[in-house]
Amino acid sequence: MSLKSINPIDQLAIKIRNVDKWYGHYHALRDVSLSINARERIVICGPSGSGKSTLIRCVNHLEEHQQGEIVVNGVTLNDSLKSIDAIRRDVGMVFQHFNLFPHLTVLENCALPQILSRGTPRKIAEEKGMQFLERVRIPEQAQKFPGQLSGGQQQRVAIARALCMTPKIMLFDEPTSALDPEMVKEVLDTMVSLAEEGMTMIVVTHEMGFARRVADRVVFMDQGAIVESNVPDLFFDTPSNERTRNFLSQIVH
Secondary structure: OOOOOOOOOOOEEEEEEEEEEEEOOEEEEEEEEEEEEOOOEEEEEOOOOOOHHHHHHHHOOOOOOOEEEEEEOOEEOOOOHHHHHHHHHHEEEEOOOOOOOOOOOHHHHHHHHHHHHHOOOHHHHHHHHHHHHHHOOOHHHOOOOHHHOOHHHHHHHHHHHHHOOOOOEEEEEOOOOOOOHHHHHHHHHHHHHHHHOOOEEEEEOOOHHHHHHHOOEEEEEEOOEEEEEEOHHHHHHOOOOHHHHHHHHHHOO
16 A cells, blocks of 8 residues: 655544554553654653653554554554554654764765665765755755764754655654753754754653643553543643543653
8 A cells, every 4th residue: 555645734644453462571652643644743752661662663663562453544553564664654763872983984874774765876875865864954064974973963964864865754762862962952953944844743851841742642651541632722731631640750950
């Protein structure tokens, strides 16, 4: 099944329905349901071990759910390579620890996925890589190796690499948690800019200032379940669930 292009704000981009996941006897996701429209920005927060990262990793089959349904742009995720490839072509992901190839230059890190996954000629892949390195404001780092960059710069390379695949949806798994505090802002600014351009985004983060500024909805998870979901003002100012209130009292200063 081919992917559908998503333009209208009210078109469904992701549908997660009654999803359960276990690791052995550990119930990591419990009957999770969440619908996300095209161009919507969702921030998922919650304590460690609440299932946040597991949930977004299930969206592109980095983790396999055992029950329920995940549909991305009309494609139902299952074990077939066809469905997995179709979804991964449309979904970019940025990880906590960058996952850059240390032996490749920054530009090569951006070009190689295009060459291997899409069969893009190297010259075109590198031109596109430069385009997105300029987009995240580090084109001057193109010929350096990841180890020569700061953590914030490496994470911006990871964002550029994901954007080179022209995704319709971006998943961010705690993209600033491995960064020194002074490097967080440059990554968050890049993400804010993406959001302002209308990218559909799911962001797992503890950066509540980012959530207030950018999110259309904030989702709170605890013990593998969605406990609360609301627009930022209501989520932060009048949370309805006691677990949400306790969590916010600990992290919002």
